[in-house]
Amino acid sequence: MIFHISDLAMLVIAGSVAFALVMVVQMIVLLVRRYLQERRVIASRPQELAVLRELMKAVAGAGAGDIGEAPAFLAADPAVRLRAITHVLQMVRGADREALLRIADQTHVYDAALKDLNRGDRSRRVDALRVLEQIPSAASTDAMLATMGNDPSHDVRLEAATALARTGNLPKPTAVARMLELRTRPLTRLHEALFRSSAVKHTAELERMAADEKYVRIRHLLVEALGWSGDFGVLDALERHSSDPNPEVRCAALKSARRLEHPGAARWAIGLLLDPVDAVRIQAVQTCAKLNARDAVPILSSLISSSSWWVRTRAKEALDKLRPEQRVRADITGLRL
Known part of the structure; x- marks a missing residue:
């Protein structure tokens, strides 16, 4: 069976038209659904306001007994109750917040x-x-x-x-590492943020994990999180990790020292200005500048002639901060855009 070019062209046109019609129908369905949802929200606003008033009264009474007898709350859809409770939760603190959470538990607003x-x-x-x-x-x-x-x-x-x-x-950092399988899973910035959020509450456990060979794969995340603890007691641990064979861990130790801003870390940060890895030297330069480590000026001056453009640039910025009276001209050749 032989197809002519004109037949093929007609098939392509018919397919394009059919595809366009399907897309138009889908767009119409989406617009209608969105319109109906907005209408439902608008129609439920008076009811939601009544539920909000009843919730505020119940919270003021510090109990869920009143809300169990409130007519608007009992008559409202579960979605309206949920919106009302989440709205009030944003405005209350302390005992009022605890009372509202008890109401949420007892009225099963999140069962769905x-x-x-x-x-x-x-x-x-x-x-x-x-x-x-x-x-x-x-x-x-x-x-x-x-x-x-x-x-x-x-x-x-x-x-x-x-x-x-x-x-x-x-939960505790050990539980996070176990539940998320961090000893085998690919690591992301989100994992880093999780450990940071635990730093204040679980400083000692993060420090123990960082020293444990079982967690060597995530050690750089743990060391970096220590800087978010605000606890100067971790400085000794950071100094130990500054000589770790993994450059990522050395970088993490410098980042933590920079965040803590304790001048006692300047001594070992200066030593890392001579690290063989460019990424570590860059972090060391930034840390020395942040800690106002003027003893680092001689080494920083030598880094102006480094083969790495980034090291030269960061060294210039650090020297300009540490001795603003002597502005440095650095060679910026080697930049690759």
């Missing part, structure tokens, strides 16, 4: 999210975590912890860990 955590697809489970994050009660926190430890999807477990970190309920 809990069901989605157990039987929804991956995107629905992530959406459910974001709902539970808005109401960090004891029950919702337990559900997020269970998801972090048991969900079959690593991405969902990581989303649960992020939600727990944002609510201040992230």
Whole structure:
């Protein structure tokens, strides 16, 4: 069977028209759904305002008994109750916040999210975590912890860990490393942020983990997190890690020292200006500048002639900060755009 070029052209045109019609129909469906959703939200606003008023009264009474008899709250859809409670949670603190969280637990406003955590697809489970994050009660926190430890999807477990970190309920760093399989999984900036969020609460455990060979793969994350602890007691540990054979760990020690801004770290930071790895020298230069380490000036002056453009540039910036009366002209050749 032989096709002429004109027949082929007609088939292509017909296919293009059919595809365009399908896209138009999909756009119309999306617009109609969005319009109906907005109309439902507008129609529910008077009811939501009434629920908000009842919630504020119940919180003022520090108990959920009143809300269980409130007519607007009882008549409202679960979605309206959830929006109202999350809205009020943003405005209250202390005992009022605890009372509102008890109301959320006792009235089961997030039951739909809990069901989605157990039987929804991956995107629905992530959406459910974001709902539970808005109401960090004891029950919702337990559900997020269970998801972090048991969900079959690593991405969902990581989303649960992020939600727990944002609510201040992230478990100990050893549990984070175990639940997220950090000894084998690829590491990301999000993992780094999780350890940072634990630094103030779990400083001693981060320090112990960083010294443990079992966690050598994530040691640079642990050492970098120590700088977020605000605890000068970790300076000795940072100095030990500044001689680690892994340049990433040496860089992390310098970043932490720079964040802590304790002048006692300048001594070993100056020594790392002569490190054989460019990335470490760059971090050492920036740390010496941050700590106002004037003893570093002779070595910094020698780095102006380094073969690395980045080292030369950072050394110039550091010297300009440490001795502003003597501005330095550095050779910027070698920059690759």
